Amino acid sequence: MSSLALAAMLSIASMPVAMANSADFVRSLWPQAEARGVSRQAFEAAFAGYSPIRQVMELTRKQPEFSQTVQQYLGKRITDAQAQKGRAMRGEWNQTLSGAQQRYGVQPEIVLAIWGMETNFGGYMGGNNTIHALATLTEGGYRTDFFRNELLTALRIVSDGHVTPSKMVGSWAGAMGHTQFMPSSFMRYAVDYNGDGRKDIWNSVPDALGSTANYLKAFNWRPGETWGYEVKLPRGFDFAAARQIERAQLGKWQAMGIQRVSGKPFPRPNDVGRLYLPAGANGPAFLLLPNFDVIKRYNNSDSYALAVGHLADRIIGGGDFATPWPAGDYALNKNQRAELQSLLNRAGFNVGTPDGVIGPKTRAAVMAYQSRAGLAADGHVSGRLLDALKR
Known part of the structure; x- marks a missing residue:
């Protein structure tokens, strides 16, 4: 046989x-x-x-x-065409979005950005x-x-x-409809926005957009406030002190020399924010506000939340980030991170047993190495750092 x-x-x-x-x-x-x-x-x-x-x-x-680096993640998802489509959708669904903002306090551009990120505005659910x-x-x-x-x-x-x-219908993991709710999220947060007696996030755009706004409101979205600001750091900025602070009022960050790239003052200096350097000292820098963390309740990823915030800004007419991303950088997988730790150990910067997990001890070793090498001691782990250690 x-x-x-x-x-x-x-x-x-x-x-x-x-x-x-x-x-x-x-x-x-x-x-x-x-x-x-x-x-x-x-x-x-x-x-x-x-x-x-x-x-x-x-x-x-x-x-x-x-x-992917954050730059690569955003580059594949936030484009001029995507922003233009978001503006077109804003015009088409203006009445629904304006009504949802009045009811739930969430700006139209944020709801649109989530819709765009999740299903390309309903293009593929x-x-x-x-x-x-x-x-x-x-x-x-x-x-x-x-x-x-x-x-x-x-x-x-x-x-x-x-x-x-x-x-x-939905994703292989059960996320459904225009803005990809899991069934349990549907039961808690979906709304019958158009009043037809059904909560239909698959076929009713008003229900989907209203449900998304209701979801964000439930996690304490702050009406009328943004997700964060792109900022610039002063020469000689103390990255070690910044890591110790974690979160502080914007006024405190401003006292350390941080300013908005637009040159405008912070509207509410008492707002609490955290410093985010997705590419280290040589790339764009951000102060992230409470609404950024609300976006992360949708997808617990800084890259995702930054993409949503940036797409929202682009939809209402904003441009690209003022500070360019560093060229030639790349993200590290677990084996490469362990290799970086081994190289730090070999260079005399003790990180313990290499395991590919970047914790406080590795960050401290990276900053010590950067200081000795004459680099900005930002503690950022990246492909460029691994390349430098290999030399």
Whole structure:
């Protein structure tokens, strides 16, 4: 018997087992779904034609050793075309956005920027049946408790009539609609903005934008305030002192010589901000305000929140950052970070056992090395620093 024929027979033989396992999995879910208030009709409709989605499980196993600098992250996402599209959408949905601002206190450009970052203004909301994707993750044993809860919540959303199962589409991990809500976030923060009795973030742009504004308000968005300021540092700035401060009133940062690149004063010197140097001393610098942290509740990433803030500024007519990004820099993967630590140890700057994790001890060693090498002692770990250590 050929190996191809044998493989075919094995595949056929395995099919009933796989189907039986999936059928058992679905049956096991019903008591939990019923306890959540899901109707039997909605449950059956949601699982019609269900089988695990192979691509979804493959995506959980893809852990590429690839990283981006903040410059690269923004460069791929914030473009003139994206800003122009955001301005066009602002005109098209002005009434909805203005109403949402009055109701929730969130500026239109911020809501638009999140919409643009998440789905390119509805251009691509994901191609997966949300319930089938969440069922695949749960049945496959990937973060089972988390995704089972999201699955049961998604079933309740269908049962409540907000969307039909076939139109509940999203990412492979279950993020849904124009602004990519997880089912649990939908239940807490989605709103029926257009008043038709359904919270439809898939087909109703007003519902999606209103829900996003409501989400930000729930995490204490400060109305009328920005996310932060691009700033410039004085010559001889004390980076070590800045790291010790972490957060301080803008007036204190100003006393250390930090100014807005626009030359304008800070509108509220008593606002508390933190200094952010995504490329170290040689790139753009920012003082980040409380609303920046609210954006991070959407995606807990400084790069993401900076991209949202910058796109929002571009939508209302702002330009690119005043300070250019350093040329030739690159982000380090874990192995490269461990190599950097080894080189610091070899140069006499003790960081302990190299593990690829950049903590206070490594930062201190980097700053000591930079001082000895005549570099700005900003503690920034990057590809350029690794290259310098290799010389």
